[in-house]
Amino acid sequence: MITAVLMALLAAQPLPAFTKHTVDPAFDGGYQVKTADLNRDGRLDIIALGTTPSQLVWYRAPQWDKFPLDTGLERYIDAAPRDIDGDGDTDLAIASAFDLGNSSEGGLVHWLECPPNPEDGKAWAAHYIDQIPTSHRVRWADWDGDGAPELINLAIIGVGAAAPQYAGGLHFRAYTVPGDPGNTPWPQILIDGTLEMAHGLSAIQWDADPALEILTASFQGVTLFDPGRPKTVIGAGHTGERPKIGSSEVALGSLAGGARYIAAIEPWHGNEVVIYQPHPGGDLPWTRTVIDTTFEDGHALLCADFNGDVDEEIVAGHRGGARSLYVYRFEPATRAWARTPLDTGGMGAAGLDLADLDHDGDLDIIAIGTATKNIAWYENTTPR
Numbered sequence: 238m239i240t241a242v243l244m245a246l247l248a249a250q251p252l253p254a255f256t257k258h259t260v261d262p263a264f265d266g267g268y269q270v271k272t273a274d275l276n277r278d279g280r281l282d283i284i285a286l287g288t289t290p291s292q293l294v295w296y297r298a299p300q301w302d303k304f305p306l307d308t309g310l311e312r313y314i315d316a317a318p319r320d321i322d323g324d325g326d327t328d329l330a331i332a333s334a335f336d337l338g339n340s341s342e343g344g345l346v347h348w349l350e351c352p353p354n355p356e357d358g359k360a361w362a363a364h365y366i367d368q369i370p371t372s373h374r375v376r377w378a379d380w381d382g383d384g385a386p387e388l389i390n391l392a393i394i395g396v397g398a399a400a401p402q403y404a405g406g407l408h409f410r411a412y413t414v415p416g417d418p419g420n421t422p423w424p425q426i427l428i429d430g431t432l433e434m435a436h437g438l439s440a441i442q443w444d445a446d447p448a449l450e451i452l453t454a455s456f457q458g459v460t461l462f463d464p465g466r467p468k469t470v471i472g473a474g475h476t477g478e479r480p481k482i483g484s485s486e487v488a489l490g491s492l493a494g495g496a497r498y499i500a501a502i503e504p505w506h507g508n509e510v511v512i513y514q515p516h517p518g519g520d521l522p523w524t525r526t527v528i529d530t531t532f533e534d535g536h537a538l539l540c541a542d543f544n545g546d547v548d549e550e551i552v553a554g555h556r557g558g559a560r561s562l563y564v565y566r567f568e569p570a571t572r573a574w575a576r577t578p579l580d581t582g583g584m585g586a587a588g589l590d591l592a593d594l595d596h597d598g599d600l601d602i603i604a605i606g607t608a609t610k611n612i613a614w615y616e617n618t619t620p621r
Contacts, residue, residue, distance in 0.1 A: 285605055
């Protein structure tokens with residue numbers, strides 16, 4: 238009886254509701270978007286980057302005034318904000334010189350030092366960290382469990398790999414921040430060298446130890462990397478012919494009672510939104526369920542609880558076709574996932590971030606569109 242009442246209460250929670258606000262209606266080549274307080278005013282600003290044409294800018298909250306970042310770099314592909322030198326402001330780790338068609342050159346990794354006043358247009362000093370051709374995803378994660386996050390760098394393909402097979406193991410590394418990060422080489426940790434076409438990366442808390450774990454989405458499907466343990470293939474992804482195989486994006490979510498799931502977009506730049514759930518006996522791979530097959534060039538995926546019902550929703554989007562963004566909500570009564578349109582036709586989402594931009598205690602969604610050439614944030618207006 239208690240279980241039935243609880244399920245009914247959970248099912249009665251309001252659907253996530255959002256109001257769209259345009260940050261930039263004309264951002265050409267947009268690829269990734271992040272949030273951080275760059276001018277130290279207590280509000281989260283928006284950082285956006287594009288590969289072709291090369292763009293790296295930030296937008297000052299709350300009016301979203303635009304400030305280009307002068308770095309001397311080009312063809313940006315990802316960024317990870319953090320106070321790297323310990324001086325109290327927010328710096329950026331950045332991957333640049335990206336070219337999927339040239340896997341033997343490029344792939345620069347730097348950290349950009351925030352100037353005293355990021356609004357005055359002065360250059361952000363670029364400090365070299367490493368060069369791995371096709372460096373594609375950078376994240377901060379405490380990989381060794383010492384309380385200080387490392388910089389994670391995942392190349393998308395191996396050196397010398399080429400379309401359509403993209404065969405050959407790629408470089409997957411972590412870097413420890415040295416005491417003098419602007420003048421000292423960053424020590425490297427090899428995480429793996431066997432993945433092929435690794436497009437998605439998510440740093441997560443998988444178990445109770447201090448270190449963070451990492452999920453990757455690649456031709457090999459969804460793989461869990463846990464420091465000091467062999468990697469674990471959670472699911473093999475979409476079965477087909479290269480390059481349309483495996484997984485493309487990955488995120489960890491949870492449901493009421495602590496049950497967790499993994500969401501993915503499959504195959505690479507694919508059409509499917511997929512859920513992986515564990516077997517009761519712990520067998521591998523996890524059960525794979527396709528909940529949507531309508532995407533074209535799927536490219537953006539995150540999980541979070543937007544409406545306060547404990548179950549975490551999925552937000553996912555695609556760059557091609559209808560160029561839309563959706564929220565998927567777990568329905569306890571039917572054990573199914575219901576799709577709610579967030580932006581139909583107005584956001585060809587390439588990148589997403591989640592943050593409480595309006596300081597009201599819930600998570601908002603920030604998105605950047607490639608084909609739609611725009612940046613928007615979606616204010617979470619779900620009744621609580």
